Amino acid sequence: xxxxxxxxxxxxxxxxxxxxxxxxxxxxxxxxxxxxxxxxxxxxxxxxxxxxxxxxxxxxxxxxxxxxxxxxxxxxxxxxxxxxxxxxxxxxxxxxxxxxxxxxxxxxxxxxxxxxxxxxxxxxxxxxxxxxxxxxxxxxxxxxxxxxxx
Numbered sequence: 096x097x098x099x100x101x102x103x104x105x106x107x108x109x110x111x112x113x114x115x116x117x118x119x120x121x122x123x124x125x126x127x128x129x130x131x132x133x134x135x136x137x138x139x140x141x142x143x144x145x146x147x148x149x150x151x152x153x154x155x156x157x158x159x160x161x162x163x164x165x166x167x168x169x170x171x172x173x174x175x176x177x178x179x180x181x182x183x184x185x186x187x188x189x190x191x192x193x194x195x196x197x198x199x200x201x202x203x204x205x206x207x208x209x210x211x212x213x214x215x216x217x218x219x220x221x222x223x224x225x226x227x228x229x230x231x232x233x234x235x236x237x238x239x240x241x242x243x244x245x
Contacts, residue, residue, distance in 0.1 A: 096174060099138035101129065104158065107141070107166050112191055113236055114167075115182025119191060141170060168243050178240060184227060187220035194218040194227060202226050 098118045100108040108120040121129050133140045139154045156173045160166045185194055197219040205226055214228040
């Protein structure tokens with residue numbers, strides 16, 4: 096499922112990427128461009144904008160909640176999505192690209208020395224070249240997901 100979030104939902108966009116969802120973040124104010132992109136890319140629009148026009152072929156999820164955890168819960172319920180831990184951390188949180196494995200010897204000078212010495216597996220974004228590894232944030236995300244599931 097491909098998602099398109101409006102500019103007031105930046106934190107939610109980041110978290111949906113962390114969970115592995117193809118999530119574009121639309122920063123512009125131009126509603127026409129938003130609708131065109133959603134239709135062209137077959138994306139579900141997620142917004143807090145109550146004035147967004149309804150059109151044929153356009154699926155819109157209107158977010159009512161203020162807090163991030165409740166927003167995540169609302170999206171998952173509205174789209175009938177089940178979380179899959181295999182998909183977690185499979186997309187870049189910056190540019191939404193799918194992450195790929197990268198050999199440890201290729202990133203030696205690109206991560207802190209402590210990280211290089213304590214981690215064995217790394218993944219990278221082919222677009223922005225950001226490097227990711229399984230740090231403490233992995234457990235933090237799992238804790239939040241358990242809270243959301245309640």
